[in-house]
Amino acid sequence: MEKKGKKSWLIAITCLFVLWAVVPQANAKNAGAAGAAAGMSIYDGEPTEADCRMCHDDLVGFPMLLASNPDRHHAIFNISNCFDCHPLVWNDVLEADVVSDIGNCLECHDASTVVGAPGAGNNVHHETETYYDRDCVACHK
Numbered sequence: 001m002e003k004k005g006k007k008s009w010l011i012a013i014t015c016l017f018v019l020w021a022v023v024p025q026a027n028a029k030n031a032g033a034a035g036a037a038a039g040m041s042i043y044d045g046e047p048t049e050a051d052c053r054m055c056h057d058d059l060v061g062f063p064m065l066l067a068s069n070p071d072r073h074h075a076i077f078n079i080s081n082c083f084d085c086h087p088l089v090w091n092d093v094l095e096a097d098v099v100s101d102i103g104n105c106l107e108c109h110d111a112s113t114v115v116g117a118p119g120a121g122n123n124v125h126h127e128t129e130t131y132y133d134r135d136c137v138a139c140h141k
Contacts, residue, residue, distance in 0.1 A: 082099070
């Protein structure tokens with residue numbers, strides 16, 4: 001019996017050592033400029049439109065969003081002028097102005113409102129039901 005107890009302790013200590021060695025490296029991989037204080041960020045440096053769309057266009061991976069961004073934005077705003085968000089842009093092929101089909105998230109959403117550790121700023125991601133449910137891995141994968 002004495003050997004079995006020693007083996008269990010050895011396995012437990014080995015597991016703790018592995019976690020101690022691996023977790024900081026995983027966090028460092030995700031540590032962006034804004035999230036470095038917390039050790040994790042969903043961005044690598046300053047957020048980009050592609051970073052936003054990686055989650056907000058993925059309703060399968062993030063079902064808590066309930067609707068795609070265009071649907072949410074069109075429902076939220078009392079749309080009286082489509083060109084406020086979708087300006088005309090010149091198309092060389094058509095030689096005409098066309099309506100832009102994709103808006104840049106960061107033209108309206110200031111980066112400072114989507115980055116930062118919990119309680120250390122005004123990160124809207126930390127004002128969600130997912131955050132309050134402490135489901136951190138929903139975003140910090």
